[in-house]
Amino acid sequence: MLRHTLFLAAAFLAVPLHAQAPAPGASVRGADCLIRANATPTSWLIQGYDPFDSAIPEGTFGVTFVNEGTAECRFTPTFELSQPPFGLSKGTGKPIGYALLNLTDTQDVTPRVGRTQRAPSQRMLTLGANASRTLLFKLVADPDDVKESGTFTQDVTLEAQDGNFRSLGGTRIVLGIDVLPSARIGLAGAYTMSDGHAVVDLGELRPGVAPVPLQLRVASTGSYDLSVTSANSGRLRLGSSEWYVPYSLAIGGNAVNLTGMRTISGSTNGNLRRDALPIQFLIGNTSDRRAGVYSDVISIAVTAR
Incomplete structure (x- = not known):
């Protein structure tokens, strides 16, 4: 859970191993070509993505292919969806699009139409008997499709397929x-910045x-709470003196009790939102008060739920 604070100074996610079947015109290898694929880890999860950060939601993962047979194996790593449609999902809402890239061979292996589409220029991987090779893959999620927090997944099968797609x-x-609950706040309107x-x-x-004219701008992955505190408990103070002018505050039409911490709950809508709340x-x-500049320091913090 991320917390963002604003200060106001107011003066205001194994297939069984098979023998490689012979391609037409190819020599018979019997059960001598056996491939085992080891993915570490088996869940390729982009961890802790904050949609309000500038970082790209991506992660790099490795798979080691091992030829446990006695003959040479030639194959292409292919991803297939266990269950369409394509996209990372948590069961509801629009899925999050993504791309899968074979970094080792510089290939796009995304199963957009249910399986990886082979490119004419794509080379097959060749492994001799008892040989192994590790490939690196990058998973990149589409940040524009991230509309709420939660864990979004899709099950796929990574297969070593021969020239006949076996x-x-x-x-x-x-x-x-994994999309974090996150929120940010800022101001718009009549204010200046100092220290x-x-x-x-x-x-x-x-x-x-x-x-x-002043607004509190809130960007959030869903529901949020605003916490407000006043250094002088809702009083504007003349310097370090004991002269005060009482005042109250309202945010988005909600009155704030400045004599202690007050929490204001934002919308319960579970989608990405951007609110503009008048302050x-x-x-x-103000009668019988000494002349001068009266001020208070207000702290406003937002917590995403």
């Missing part, structure tokens, strides 16, 4: 991405709503 062996793999703080000028203090300052009694 399986010589393989293994099952789970592809997936990392957003400074809001409320102008001349008068009882009532301060005429300051209002309601100034209390």
Whole structure:
């Protein structure tokens, strides 16, 4: 769970091994060509992806093909969907698209139509008796398809297929991405920045709503909570003196009790969202107060659920 804080200074996811069947015109090898595929790990999961980060959701994984027979084997690594449709899913909503890349041989092996499509230029992998070779694959998820948090997966089978598309062996793999609950906040409107703080000028203090156009912008993978605290417990203070002007705060139409921490719950919609919540300052009694600049420091934190 990620937490983002804003400070306001207010002045405001084995196939059985088979003997390689002879291709037309090829010599008979019998059961001498046996391939075992070892995927480590068996779940290729892109861990901890934050949709509000600039990082690309990707992961690199390895598979070792071992020829346990006594004859040379020639094959192509092929991914097949265990169950369409194509895409990483958690059972509901639109699946997340992805790409599978064979980094070792620079091939796109994504099973977009249910299985890897062989390219005319694709070379077959050759393994002699008792030989092995490790290939690296990269899984890349489409960030534009990420609309909510959760774990999205798809089961696939990686097979070593000969020239006639017959399986010589393989293994099952789970592809997936773990999307973190995440939220970010920011401001829009009348404020300036000073020492990392957003400074809001409320102008001349008068009882009532301060005429300051200000919005809290919230980007979230779904539901979220806003926590608000005031350094002076809801009072604007004149320097380090004991002179105060009481005030209250409302965010998105929800009144905030500044005498202690107050939590405001955002929408319960489970999809990626971007909210613009108006912020209002309601100034209390200003009579018989010493002249000067009154201020308070407000901390607003967002927690994704």
